[in-house]
Amino acid sequence: MTPEQLEILHAAVYRNTGQDPMWIGYWMKHFVESEGMAWPDLAQELGTSSDNVVLLCLCRTPRSDHFQEDLRVVCERTGAKEDVLARVIRQEQAIVHWRGKTPSASTGWLLAASDREEPPDANQGAEADDDED
Amino acid sequence: MSQAELPSDWRTFAADLFTHHDPVLQRLARQNPSVDREDLHDSFVKAILEIASNPEKFDTSRETRIEDFLAGASQRALMQILRTHRRRKKREEKKAEAVANDPPAARPVLDTVADCELAQQARAVAETDEERNVLRLWELGYTDAEIGNELGLMGDGAKRIRDRLTQRLRRMGKGFDD
Numbered sequence: 001m002t003p004e005q006l007e008i009l010h011a012a013v014y015r016n017t018g019q020d021p022m023w024i025g026y027w028m029k030h031f032v033e034s035e036g037m038a039w040p041d042l043a044q045e046l047g048t049s050s051d052n053v054v055l056l057c058l059c060r061t062p063r064s065d066h067f068q069e070d071l072r073v074v075c076e077r078t079g080a081k082e083d084v085l086a087r088v089i090r091q092e093q094a095i096v097h098w099r100g101k102t103p104s105a106s107t108g109w110l111l112a113a114s115d116r117e118e119p120p121d122a123n124q125g126a127e128a129d130d131d132e133d
Numbered sequence: 134m135s136q137a138e139l140p141s142d143w144r145t146f147a148a149d150l151f152t153h154h155d156p157v158l159q160r161l162a163r164q165n166p167s168v169d170r171e172d173l174h175d176s177f178v179k180a181i182l183e184i185a186s187n188p189e190k191f192d193t194s195r196e197t198r199i200e201d202f203l204a205g206a207s208q209r210a211l212m213q214i215l216r217t218h219r220r221r222k223k224r225e226e227k228k229a230e231a232v233a234n235d236p237p238a239a240r241p242v243l244d245t246v247a248d249c250e251l252a253q254q255a256r257a258v259a260e261t262d263e264e265r266n267v268l269r270l271w272e273l274g275y276t277d278a279e280i281g282n283e284l285g286l287m288g289d290g291a292k293r294i295r296d297r298l299t300q301r302l303r304r305m306g307k308g309f310d311d
Contacts, residue, residue, distance in 0.1 A: 001154075001155055001158070005158075005170065005174075008170055008171055008174050009154060009158070009174045009177075009178075011171075011174075012171065012174040012175045012177070012178045013151070013178050015175070015178075016175065016178045016179055016182060017178075017182065020182075022186065023147070023182070054151070055145075055148040055151060055152075056148070058145075058147040058148040058151050058181070058182075058185075059144055059145050059147070059148050060143060060144045060145075060146075060147075060185075062144075070144055073142065073144050073145065074144055074145060074148075077144075077145045077148060078148070
């Protein structure tokens, strides 16, 4: 695979995982966008390679009630620093919570059309889904 | 005959499947030489995310190698992507044609409404999220069937909601006819 093809593949991972809070890629995509940073910069901050950041995007978001355990598993798999990844995920989850939106990109714009108040724990949806596993 | 073995840890399931990308994408490219590379890669990623989300839905017993299994799932995802492209293209062509011909009846209702500065009033009379969402999709040129599909409405739910909005606007003395 050529570097150009690899780049297209990585973009496909960022794009597709970035649409669903079930994946760590969702939180990382929001993080790089809100921080105005490039993916290689995030890789560096996480202390891992760009290839491993792609794998990290494909890992499941840690469950809130097993956060450390799940975090450790995905960081062992990808070589990412646990503390940095925890900060990235927590920060983005806090932002979603603060905005009072359900973090579902698939229906996000429709919900954004609403002026109805969301329940205060609306951002727990992804974690609740994960808990079913 | 042994079957293709899937990764065991659900947390890193998709990442583990992803490592097989090279042979799978090569095969997809061979099977679909005229398809855009971006769509091929999207299909592979969508397939592994779907498998990792619902592994119980996939039957691995017919394949002995994980690459064969992934290539089949990616090919199915690709067909779905191409169908979506075709539908979008058709919708855009239809819209472009309607705008070019410009007979009022052929234009989406809210284009007419917008011309009369009624779009805002139509939105104002929408009382529920569902009504607002139907309205927005209609403004984007979606058909009733597509709106119903997008919002998970049963039967002619989208049309019923539009009819309700129409009646409400009529009561207010505004034009909002199909």
